[in-house]
Amino acid sequence: MISATQSNHPLSGVIKPGESPLETACGHLRQARMRITKPRIAIIEALLQREAPVAIEQLHQELQRHQCDLVTVYRCLAAFEDIGIVRRSFQHNGTSLYELTLGAQPKHYHVACKACGRTDRVDYFPVEGPERMLAERGYTQITHIVEFFGLCPACSKKHARNAAPAIPATRL
């Protein structure tokens, strides 16, 4: 269900031939007249090593060897989002997750377990239609988030054992 094949990677198809993803990202920075700094490279490299969206705090921990301040991570991710090389999504508690896209549409979405936080993939489905309509209405810099939440199979079993059955939140 979770594979790491190159063809499935969110960035396949975005990076130009003969160019590393990092170089592509730097190109985006240059076009936006942003400087290429050590912390930014470290953050991009950390993002490159992941397929699923990462929490800021976790990203910061993985960056410890680079001595990158948490505030810098916040500022860089916000800047990256502004220029569209990073995509923000949300956890069920409202905190942010980031993943590197380099401008590409996502190849899949995610489902996050409300109880244990584990994430898994959900097949991509196109939202170009609604986005095009917004563009026609005059909106710019359009992005979207799609997130699924639920109790994962493991937590569902625990939950059923412990809690008294209430109204099923979602009936399919």
Next chain:
Amino acid sequence: MISATQSNHPLSGVIKPGESPLETACGHLRQARMRITKPRIAIIEALLQREAPVAIEQLHQELQRHQCDLVTVYRCLAAFEDIGIVRRSFQHNGTSLYELTLGAQPKHYHVACKACGRTDRVDYFPVEGPERMLAERGYTQITHIVEFFGLCPACSKKHARNAAPAIPATRL
């Protein structure tokens, strides 16, 4: 673009004939073995008066005459979400919005302006497919969020005047 016709209301079709939306909500509470209290009724009534998702803080302000504590609003909305009568969505800054659904699927989604926060509607598109797949995988209590973000037409114009053109965040 934003209409308040009854047929378009998110709750049309959910409330049983001869039953007010409030009564329906109370039924949900009872089934979940939750108590029907003054603050909860006030919150439900406040939600009923809105079509678009509301921020917690704003909801609290509209509840001032009911002397309902902000903490209670948080707790009630979380409980309402657990039993599925309320749907949570997010603003671009990560804060939560809530709307009453009484268990119904949404009739539309929203687009929020990153600059001024204004929200508007986006046509609903079905996500039953992915949700059914998750159910087959063993997930329970499945919900989803779909949010669009962008610069609204007005803010787009201002933005174009002020800022130097960077990489377009989204190309359609």
Next chain:
DNA sequence: TTTTGTGCAAACTTTTTGCAGATTG
């Protein structure tokens, strides 16, 4: 050398928790 970015500290906002007293069924 000029502009932009970073680190540190502190402030701020939003959300959560503990507990005594009030309310519901």
Next chain:
DNA sequence: CAATCTGCAAAAAGTTTGCACAAAA
């Protein structure tokens, strides 16, 4: 009456801001 909910106060978590110094172009 017993279980649940509320309000208050305080804490925690997450995020933003100001400013002096550092680094990039």
